[in-house]
Amino acid sequence: MTHVNPRWSWYWGIWALMGLYMASWDMAMYPSGSTLRLLMMNLLQNGTWGLLGLFLLWLANHRPIESFAWSQWKTWGLHLLASVAVAAFGLFLAYIISLLVQLGEWKKPLDMAMILKGLPRFYRSYFHTNLLFMWAVVAAFHGLRIYRKYKTREVVTAQLEARFAEAQNLALRMQLQPHFLFNTLNSISALVHSNPDGADEMISRLGDFLRATLDEPQGPMVTLRRELAFIQDYLAIEQIRFQDRLRVEVQIPAELMDLRLPSFILQPLVENALKHGLDDRPQGGTLYLRARKEAGNLVLEVQDDGDGYVAGREGVGLTNVRSRLGLLYKGTSQLEIMGTVGHGTLVVLRLPLEAAAGAGP
């Protein structure tokens, strides 16, 4: 349950402002009256109402009106009754205050007959306005309450969303690994007999690769340098597996190395390039990795010289990359796949530079 706990300086400040406002109203109506007296009277009256308002606040917190539903009629009734009572009692006190202030000026003692004589007229003049005023107070408390509730919910939703995105991100990354992992282990078991040095190399590369997937202290974004180191571990393993059929060319300017991008976003693209670009070709092929800055974007390119991508269903890897980009950049990034049959495939990934350069979106 959301409680309204107004800052007290604000609470009393607003009542004081109301007092000043009403004093100016009185001054306009009775230009002959003493300014000091009108000011004092109105401030005292509003202070009294402020005290009574605490009761309405308590009621708003403990018996809040939650909806317009019929089942809430008791609560509506309670608030109506309370506001009538507060308006009536508040008006009585206000009347006494105005009398006391006036009496100070008239220098006459207070007598009962006089009080009773003026009271009905005072009520006739002010009760309806005052009741309306109290309703405004009740409405203000409820408005504040709903606003607080909404704010809290918004914060909770945002937190949930962030956590969900993070979890999803993690799950998507994990999905990439098992295939590669088991195939690599199998290759190592072959290499152990035929090429012990190669097996050795592969084990240490695999170690680096696994370390990179396991520890990720920097959150969902990493520097291009780190991502590239990871890709190179991956490619080194694949190069041993493809045995000279795979050539790799990296063209990435050193000044781009500190730009940030989503972790492990390149690996599926490279994996795809190897799978669809090189696997079926006995003579092997070349993989190009390029990066550049262009029109506020970090542009990354993965190109192979294989058979060329034919539009059709996208594999798990690409679907994965797309959903992670969607989560992290919310539509401001772009992934394009261009292929011509017989002339290889070019994948172009554009990431907005502000997000790429900063601490991440």
Add this chain to the structure above:
Amino acid sequence: MNLRALVVDDEALARQRIRHLLRRTDDIEVVAECANGLEAVKAIEDLKPDLVFLDIQMPELDGFGVVEAVGAEGMPPTLFITAYDQHALKAFEVHALDYLLKPFSPERFHKALERARRWCLQQPGMGPDLEALLAGLRQERPWVDRLLVKQGDRHVLVRTAALQWIEAEDNYVRLHVEGTSHLLRQTMSGLLARLDPAQFRRIHRSAIVNLDCIKEFQPWSGGDHLVIMRDGTRLTLSRTFREQFGEWL
């Protein structure tokens, strides 16, 4: 008696591993190695090996695609090998088939080999039920995205997305693909069951179309419609099949 074995894996090192493990046995001879599914189908048909070591994950035509292309009844005893495929593992468990998980130990390999030897000595048809395995896998992955067709003595892989329309021709179906066509021994309903219904619909007793390749429909006589394809081919949508297009016509 020496067993003639075929080793199928897209990775040279994986094939090398199997050759290495087979060195310990003297009754198995590797007659060929294949680096992809297409080669494997051809080698199985040409060489008729007694035993196949078959990797499941291969680009284009995978291990199950090989079994399907050769036909479960024509498939020699097969030892399936996989790195990681939950669908396949489930299917193997259900059909009590032996399989090897990469990386496998020599002991595990020889145990599987021992079992495979027994199938080879049995009468054909006494081994594991590949037909049931394929049927089980079809439930998991009902639509195919490639079809293997024979052209002369060559095998050709056709992407289903590239199929424009399919025509019934006696006991065969004719697949029309960009300017050429292939015959496939299959029934219309049998093929239709393997094609994604979001993309392929039957429009006539003797025609299935790829929805992506339709240009327009024109009303024709007797409640039939004329279907005009992108390449200009005119086909008939018969009354009987019209209701599938209810949302459009």
